[in-house]
Amino acid sequence: MLILAIQRVQGSGGMDKYFQIASHLFLIVFVAELIFAIFLLIGDIYRLILGIISNFQPEGFNWLVRSTYWVDFALIMFCLTVILFIYGITHGKYAYRVIKHTIYFDDLPESFDGFTLTQISDVHAGSFTNPKAVQKGIDLINAQKSDLFVFTGDLVNNASSEIVPYIGHFSQIKSPFGQFSVLGNHDYGDYVKWPTEVEKIRNLQQLKNYHADLGFKLLLDEHVQINKNGQTIILAGVENWGVGFGERGDLKKALQNTQTNDFKILLSHDPSHWDAQVKQFPSKIQLTLAGHTHGMQFGIEAFGIKWSPVKYRYKHWAGLKSENSRFLNINRGFGFLGFSGRIGIWPEITVIELKRKE
Structure with missing residues (x-):
């Protein structure tokens, strides 16, 4: 294709x-x-x-x-x-949409009833050509006033320098409980030839530094505790793990020293990780947030129809799904790659509200 x-x-x-x-x-x-x-x-x-x-x-x-x-x-x-x-x-590649989900859990700590998080994914900063349009997307993110912000990978196409012109934009994103991120398959620089392996390693380290400059806490096979009114939920993040895109992430390491009955949210760039490991992981992960697919930036989601060519690669390629009381949300992506546009699958800002079942 x-x-x-x-x-x-x-x-x-x-x-x-x-x-x-x-x-x-x-x-x-x-x-x-x-x-x-x-x-x-x-x-x-x-x-x-x-x-x-x-x-x-x-x-x-x-x-x-x-x-x-x-x-x-x-x-x-x-x-x-x-x-x-x-x-x-x-216009379509900058036609940002806010998509909202409310998810009910019977094991959500009471203090987090009504807790909100905003998710974006797949920025691909090297593809941007219109800083003013990007700023509108940033403003829309901040307008959601969510408790927590998460970014689920692919900040750049190849080189860490691609994000530099947009550090001033994305560093504006703030939320009361912090901003967190993970790496995607493009962030490792695997799709471009480097003069030396040292240069490739240096590029990745610089990208990690830029996450800090953006105000994002980069989770590399690790977790943090989100505390509210004496109660806690676990936010974990893994390095990219995807079928055919590098299986780097270590889920066991990311959840080390957590308890089976902890309420857990996982950031994992590639949704194939959920099918391969996460949904049957012994320690229940209630919500996984992913991206990667972009909805292939082409398709139709109207009149009860949901179709994109990417469905032939990923059975579930956008939006919310659940299995055995475990949820997966796949963000359609904030940016674009390859095809410099979007048709029918618009750039997405996801807002998720966590609710406790009565």
């Missing part, structure tokens, strides 16, 4: 501006022509069926000749597709 190819080129050392323009133009025309052809095919099949079922054939109907009305309709769909892609590239 072309979008994946574009991501691969961008991940291998930055995308040349002219290649980006050419590849996006090709993508727009290719998809629009595909839509045009599909609608023509539908019309051809319909005419063929009418030709076969001669009893229903209208007088003077020639099934070998396409209806000009149907061709016009297919052309309209072609134009709408082009317009949709242009919108996604010019």
